[in-house]
Amino acid sequence: MRDGGGPQVRRSSLRQQIADALRDEILTGRLQSGRRFTVKEIAETYGVSATPVREALVDLAAQGLLEVEQHRGFQVRQFTAADFRSLTEARTFVVDAAFRWMTEYGTADPSPEAIASVRRRAEAAARAAQTGVLDVLIGCDLRFWRELAVMGGNPHLSEFLDRVRAQAWIYAVPHLRSLADLAGVCWSDHIALADALADRDTATALHLTHEYGEHTLALVERLATARS
Incomplete structure (x- = not known):
């Protein structure tokens, strides 16, 4: 994620927009492999509620881009x-x-x-x-x-x-x-x-x-x- 606050996200289709924004951050390496974060952290970055963030992160985990860490949040998947x-x-x-x-x-x-x-x-x-x-x-x-x-x-x-x-x-x-x-x-x-x-x-x-x-x-x- 970029420092100094996250990108602005429109209020419509928040789940998909957050997933798309984070996917871009991951694929371009701005959100690096192994990086850990919580739903709260992402919600604060984008200025939105926790629910669409959690849904977006689950979607990205289903795509194999994130790993779910029990009681700790999410981690960008590391590939060898x-x-x-x-x-x-x-x-x-x-x-x-x-x-x-x-x-x-x-x-x-x-x-x-x-x-x-x-x-x-x-x-x-x-x-x-x-x-x-x-x-x-x-x-x-x-x-x-x-x-x-x-x-x-x-x-x-x-x-x-x-x-x-x-x-x-x-x-x-x-x-x-x-x-x-x-x-x-x-x-x-x-x-x-x-x-x-x-x-x-x-x-x-x-x-x-x-x-x-x-x-x-x-x-x-x-x-x-x-x-x-």
Whole structure:
């Protein structure tokens, strides 16, 4: 959480807004892994009652971003290098299977509007990766992959992949921030992947997905080793 008071939260849909705000704090590393806090602390930070805060924290715990500490509050979940490798491998495996399933069973073609939206997400993510603006990249990358998964027509798959990707970012962010300049460091072939899926070019989509996983895993593990 930022020092000097928390961000302002509108009175409507407080539960979701608080969850979204805290999720952003966690994913960008401003609320660091291992950080402990109570419902009261968060409620005071946002200037709201305890009930929507408690509900928001329970939601984030269900997403695997927080851990509940009995009688002590909540803690930002801590992931290990082994966790990160497992998350990356699981993500690649599931996406690989999803692309193959789409090809074999011929899910309905996405609408032109859906394709255009995914490509806009791809352009934003690629631009953020190339310029090295990490906070922007995290949000753009998550939205890109979320919409890409939705194109497959399975909302449960999209939800699972979004959860796994968010958890992977929690581990990766502190290591990425150890670099003074992130321009061009992170994977940035989002546009090529979006175009491959729009063209139903499964072979290229699979190649790019594996490349994404391999690039990210090698980069983060190298940075983690350098920091240890």
